[in-house]
Amino acid sequence: MDGEIRNTFKQITSKKPEKALSDRLILHLGVFIEKRRINRRITFTSLGAFGIIASAPALYYSGSALIQSEFFQYLSLLLSDGKMVLSNIGDYAQIMLESVPFMSMLGLFVGILVAIISIRISLIQIYGQRKLIQI
Amino acid sequence: MRKSIDNDLIAKYLSGDEESFALLVRKYTDETYGFAMSFIKKEDIVEDIFQDTFLKVWKNIKKFDQKKDFKTWFFQILRNTIFDWLRKKSELPFSYFDGGDSGDDRESNIILETISDDEEILPHKLFEKKESVKMVTKALEKISPSQKEVLLLYFSEDLNFREIGEVLGESIDTVKSRYRRALLALKKVLENMNQMHQN
Structure with a gap:
């Protein structure tokens, strides 16, 4: 008896789709996936470009501050008159520490890091490739 | 047997074989079309239902627990999509679709x-x-x-x-x-x- 009931119900849901329906569904899904990837590429490439542009002034000002600081002058002293520096190593070390433009160096470091990450993200978005779903 | 075939296809898709997902789409469109048609009756609407369903499946495929049965998970998404459409289109109260039996x-x-x-x-x-x-x-x-x-x-x-x-x-x-x-x-x-x- 259960067999007859099942048979009846199976006939009720026996209708099959046209073959082209699956093709259309796969195509639609493929288009959606590709659109989503393109949107992501645009978003991340834009973020990457913004990061590069934003880091440029930081690099410039940090670099300028570093160059204009006394740090390199004292560093050149080590190279030109090493013996005198070594005999007063304690004072020299203290002067060097005081002259290091930490904020400028930090700004420079952060700027370089942001620029590298931004370039990497942009390159991945531009050149990263995945296959479309094939029919 | 069915479970292992479906899980194989999912595992292959997650490894990068996108053709496996296409095979899943074909298989389940064929097997569940009659079920969807028994509720919706209109082929163009059923096609929209399947598009939404497979999109949801694709979006959540990585979260699918492969120890479970894909067929029941698929039916869960399909019937929810069907019933959402029926609720939007019907003038009947929501309670008519939930349980349908007050006891x-x-x-x-x-x-x-x-x-x-x-x-x-x-x-x-x-x-x-x-x-x-x-x-x-x-x-x-x-x-x-x-x-x-x-x-x-x-x-x-x-x-x-x-x-x-x-x-x-x-x-x-x-x-x-x-x-x-x-x-x-x-x-x-x-x-x-x-x-x-x-x-």
Whole structure:
């Protein structure tokens, strides 16, 4: 008896789709996936470009501050008159520490890091490739 | 067997073989089209339903627990999409789609408690007739969608009560109760139709 009931119900849901329906569904899904990837590429490439542009002034000002600081002058002293520096190593070390433009160096470091990450993200978005779903 | 084939396809897709997902789409479109059509009736709407369903499947495929059955997970998404569409288009109250059985019918409760075998509920002779498919199709339109889906999932799609529970997000006991009430509701409609036919 259960067999007859099942048979009846199976006939009720026996209708099959046209073959082209699956093709259309796969195509639609493929288009959606590709659109989503393109949107992501645009978003991340834009973020990457913004990061590069934003880091440029930081690099410039940090670099300028570093160059204009006394740090390199004292560093050149080590190279030109090493013996005198070594005999007063304690004072020299203290002067060097005081002259290091930490904020400028930090700004420079952060700027370089942001620029590298931004370039990497942009390159991945531009050149990263995945296959479309094939029919 | 079915579970291992589906899980193989999913594993291959997650490893980068996008053709495997296309195979899943073809397989489940073919196998569940009749189920969707039994609720929606219009081919263009069913196509939209399937597009939404497969999109949801794709978006959540990485979260799918491969120890579970893909078929029940797919049916869960498909029936939710179907019922969302039915709710949007129907003027019937939301409660009509959820459960469809208040349990307030004393007569139903008595019958349910006294019947030991579910198969006794439905009129046997009707299913022996040639026109049973037509009659049952019409009768299914007269019961609530939630009762109809339990019967279709059980008899057409060969899911057991535990699997139906996973699809519906209900306990096994609730599913069994809804199944029995659905059989009762179908029986009433079939008997009425049979009586009208004889008159």
